Amino acid sequence: MKITALRIELFIKESQSLKDKRRVIKSLIERIKNRYNVSIAEVGDNDSYKKSTIGLALVSNDVKFNDRQVKEILDFIDANPLVMIIKSETEIW
Structure with a gap:
């Protein structure tokens, strides 16, 4: 079993309030969760309306599969x- 954890720091463009940030981040998290079937949540920068840190984890039997998923997720966000x-920081166990 291979576990991959990914921590991503994001800059939210054109955000003027925490409400704007929540709307953007919540939508992004839901789309990633539904598309890639990973555990994901906002894990930092909760009080900043221009920055957010999200963390996600995925588990499989193949580290190469996890690497491909991480690349796809980063491309999707990009x-x-x-x-x-x-x-972004990746840890593998």
Whole structure:
């Protein structure tokens, strides 16, 4: 069993309030959860309306599968015009 954890720091473009941020992040999290079947949540920068940190985890028998999923998820986020990836960190167990 291989476990991959991914931590992503995001900059929310054009966000003017926490309400704007919540709308963007909630939508992004739901789309990732439904599309890739991963556990995902906002894990940091809760009080900042321009930044967010999300964490996600996925489990499989194949580390290469996990690597492909992580790449697809990062590409999916990168394609979203409302957010910009500042930093991402991956851990594998």
